[in-house]
Amino acid sequence: MSTHELNRAKLALAAAGALPQEELLQVEQHARQCPVCLRELEVWSVYARGLGQLPQPTLPLGLVARTQAKVLSERADAADRRRDAVMLGFLAAFSWASSVAFWVVARALTGGVLEAFGTNWVGAVPWFLASALLAWMTAAAAAITLGRRREIRRTL
Amino acid sequence: MGLFCTLVRIRYMILAASMNLDELGAVEDSLTRLKEGDLDALASVMAQYQHRLYRFLFRLAQDPTLADDLFQQTWLRVMERIGRYDARRQFAPWLFSVARNLAIDTLRQGRLASLDAVEDSGVAPIDRLAAAERDPLEQLLEFERGAALVSALAELPVIHREVLTLRFEEEMKLEQIAEVIDVPLSTVKSRLTRALEGLRGRLR
Numbered sequence: 001m002s003t004h005e006l007n008r009a010k011l012a013l014a015a016a017g018a019l020p021q022e023e024l025l026q027v028e029q030h031a032r033q034c035p036v037c038l039r040e041l042e043v044w045s046v047y048a049r050g051l052g053q054l055p056q057p058t059l060p061l062g063l064v065a066r067t068q069a070k071v072l073s074e075r076a077d078a079a080d081r082r083r084d085a086v087m088l089g090f091l092a093a094f095s096w097a098s099s100v101a102f103w104v105v106a107r108a109l110t111g112g113v114l115e116a117f118g119t120n121w122v123g124a125v126p127w128f129l130a131s132a133l134l135a136w137m138t139a140a141a142a143a144i145t146l147g148r149r150r151e152i153r154r155t156l
Numbered sequence: 157m158g159l160f161c162t163l164v165r166i167r168y169m170i171l172a173a174s175m176n177l178d179e180l181g182a183v184e185d186s187l188t189r190l191k192e193g194d195l196d197a198l199a200s201v202m203a204q205y206q207h208r209l210y211r212f213l214f215r216l217a218q219d220p221t222l223a224d225d226l227f228q229q230t231w232l233r234v235m236e237r238i239g240r241y242d243a244r245r246q247f248a249p250w251l252f253s254v255a256r257n258l259a260i261d262t263l264r265q266g267r268l269a270s271l272d273a274v275e276d277s278g279v280a281p282i283d284r285l286a287a288a289e290r291d292p293l294e295q296l297l298e299f300e301r302g303a304a305l306v307s308a309l310a311e312l313p314v315i316h317r318e319v320l321t322l323r324f325e326e327e328m329k330l331e332q333i334a335e336v337i338d339v340p341l342s343t344v345k346s347r348l349t350r351a352l353e354g355l356r357g358r359l360r
Binding site for chain 1: 198199202309324
């Protein structure tokens with residue numbers, strides 16, 4: 001590629017102010033000696049000027065206020081979700097702690113044997129399974145209640 | 157011609173310097189408060205960037221409704237991710253990068269912008285002219301040139317529109333553009349050249 005072609009390829013970037021100082025000087029120096037490139041640089045400069053002065057779109061009325069309201073509402077929803085998650089976590093922990101405590105008490109009161117339907121209900125496995133079932137049912141009920149409450153708040 | 161390039165550089169320097177230091181400090185302070193979760197700081201950060209951000213999104217989307225939607229989504233995303241913003245870096249490239257990613261994702265999903273959306277912006281050309289103070293004929297000619305450029309710009313691919321608007325309207329350096337669109341500097345240069353050539357080709 002000749003010097004002319006190399007410099008010509010950089011004319012658009014030169015007009016866009018997007019060349020390093022050294023390259024810009026080379027391009028300008030070449031353009032001073034080459035009428036074709038000088039003319040081309042002038043044309044690109046017109047485009048560069050024009051692009052910097054385009055008709056501006058107008059910010060729609062109320063857009064900023066609507067955006068701020070949306071951000072606030074989204075923040076409130078996120079805070080609710082966090083609070084609900086903490087609440088559910090606490091309930092789950094409480095449920096398991098109660099279950100273990102009751103198990104210890106039940107074993108102490110029954111001497112470790114509470115037979116019914118051929119199962120020792122104060123044995124570790126049946127107690128664990130029954131507690132898990134109870135915990136899942138409670139969690140589902142809590143999740144449904146919290147979901148409904150959030151739905152009502154959103155409607156309001 | 158060297159004079160023009162020098163004038164362009166001087167203009168950028170004056171623009172950079174014209175940003176009041178107090179104003180910069182206030183924005184930094186607001187950003188710090190925003191990072192700490194203070195929602196009151198959002199208003200001042202938005203006030204600083206709202207016009208630039210909307211203009212950028214409008215150029216990308218070419219549709220006022222879509223730009224409106226993207227504007228709201230951008231601030232929601234900013235609030236989600238403000239904790240990840242590195243306060244040692246400039247906020248504008250980070251903000252524009254968030255906005256750009258949302259816009260590109262939305263445009264990829266097929267909500268393509270209408271090419272004649274510029275005329276639907278709700279602002280009559282006469283209103284734009286009335287805001288200026290020069291000779292009406294000169295303004296009209298300039299407006300027509302501007303409208304032709306906007307129209308040609310709208311026909312360019314979005315990856316070319318974004319570099320043109322970031323360079324000429326946001327007056328970002330190439331390094332900042334590379335940060336916004338997440339490509340190497342050489343790609344920014346080649347896209348800028350192709351974008352200018354594409355624009356010129358459409359105006360011939």
